[in-house]
Amino acid sequence: LAAMYFAKPYLKFSRQLDRDWLRKLFHFGKYVFGTNLSTQLYKNVDKLLLGSLPGGGQAAVALYDAAVKITNFTDVPTASMANMLFPQSAKRMLEGKDAVKNLYEKAVGAILAFMVPCILGVMIFADWIIIIVAGKEYSEAANILRVTILFGLFMPYAVQFGTVLDSIGKPRVNFLYTIGSLILTALLNLFFINKYGAMGAAVGTLAAYAITFVFMQAFLKKHLDVNPLKPFVYMVHFYQKALKFGTKYAKDRANAEAI
Helix, strand or coil: CHHHHHHHHHCCCCCCCCHHHHHHHHHHHHHHHHHHHHHHHHHHHHHHHHHHCCCCCHHHHHHHHHHHHHHHHHHHHHHHHHHHHHHHHHHHHCCCHHHHHHHHHHHHHHHHHHHHHHHHHHHHHHHHHHHHHCCHHHCCHHHHHHHHCCHHHHHHHHHHHHHHHHHCCCHHHHHHHHHHHHHHHHHHHHHHHHHHCHHHHHHHHHHHHHHHHHHHHHHHHHHHCCCCCHHHHHHHHHHHHHHHHHHHHHHHHHHHHHC
């Protein structure tokens, strides 16, 4: 209802069905649907395998899930930025590939500006975080959390990769990459879970993220000339701007109180 209210000025209804647009939307939608479905499996395949393989079990799933639930908080800024990036990326494509490239790098940099301090904090205080959130009986999950929180370094790149591809009309490529990531995650988890249990699920998934990251960035480098290190430059710029804003606000506040 909210979407209908805001979209009403832009809607145009016709009794004639535009088959060309219907075909385009269907082919676009089938890949987006497949990508979303595969993503749900992709995010849960580690837990599914951990619960079913001899190296895992219910106790291992409980430990791993305690760490993953905390790690999932990192999805919030990534998903929020993806929702903003999609329409902007489609619009920037009209301006050329350089505009999309800059938007991607800045979006990832903005997310990393939030993620990096969180990751460092969790790495240092993982034991306390697990005890506060899950209880002392899950204290073994602290080291697992130190591994799973590193997912946050790769997720911004992966999510924005998919958003950019969908917005520039390449949902099929995004779908194929998602399927490939799902298969790779499953294979690595099969190997590591049998050897290391719950920690193996964390290591296997992290390894899959890292390998997938390389292939995704290679594709973006070829087609959009994206530099995977540039987001860290923008991340520093965001910190500098935040510091300037904070300093200016403090000075203005002090001047106002003095007056």
